[in-house]
Amino acid sequence: MTVWELLAEAAVALPRREGLPDPAREARWLLARCLNRAEGWLVAHADESVSESDAARFRSMVARRASGEPAHYIAGSCPFFGREFLVAPGVLIPRPETELIVEHALGLSLPPAPRVLDVGTGSGCLATTLAMELPGARVVATDVSPSALRLARANARRLAARVACCLADLATPLRGGFDLVVANLPYIPDGELSTLAPEIRDHEPRLARAGGTDGADLLHRLVADLPRLLAPGGHALLELGPGQADLLRPGVLAAGLYETTRLVDVAGVDRVVVLSR
Secondary structure (H helix, E strand, O other): OEHHHHHHHHHHHOOOEOOEOOHHHHHHHHHHHHHOOOHHHHHHOOOOEOOHHHHHHHHHHHHHHHOOOOHHHHHOEEEEOOEEEEOOOOOOOOOHHHHHHHHHHOOOOOOOOOEEEEEOOOOOHHHHHHHHHOOOOEEEEEEOOHHHHHHHHHHHHHOOOOEEEEEOOOOOOOOOOEEEEEEOOOOEOHHHHHHOOHHHHOOOOHHHOEOOOOOOHHHHHHHHHHHHHEEEEEEEEEEOOOOHHHHHHHHHHHOOOEEEEEEEOOOOOEEEEEEEO
16 A cells, blocks of 8 residues: 555544544654654655555554554654653653743753752653753652653663652652752642543553642642752742642742742643742
8 A cells, every 4th residue: 555545544544533633644643653754754755655564553553543542652752852752651641831841941040960850750751851951960850650760761761861760759758959840740630530531531640640639739749848859049840730820829838939930831821830949
């Protein structure tokens, strides 16, 4: 079969639904990954023949995607801040809005060789990216999930980033003195989990999504621990859900911290709160 014929077949096989709004676009993305080609190559080589083995592998990918499995789990990787990260069902797939944390962190006034902590690292995308973008940074990444830490270590090794990984409930076993603390912790209220798109609800780990009654259970705990974790003049960048920055404000004040700004995502949501000591 040709590239064009496979794409046409896949576009019909993929159902249009929430989480899969553009079947033709999904088909191109999957075939490009299957053939290890750029999507532009597919357009320019629509009449190119595809081997039977590649066609069979692509059809298997399409069937998995049609069943609701996220495309990045099928491909086994996901881009983040210009780099490709391994992903697997045991970790949350990195989102573009999380790049706001990196963008803002790179503009902060940090000391030479800053100490950086990534709490709840998952795939390690934040820890590894900051280790590579901040020369001399000493980065520690924690997670409560052993499988997530294995993947975070693998990503750091692949990209030759110096990241120390620690199995921990938030940052409880660590000494303080960090110049920068970042976190993308679970922040979806428990009552909203069943309303999520099938790609998220049925495939991404609940441990990485469920944030308790108001979605901010772990965020409240981390904020309370920030005075111990942050060095004087240190900063914390926390990703959160709609309205949760206001929920955190009493705890921020009680901890003797102050909010310096909020970073807004493309949907106009306050997505990251920036705190300073």
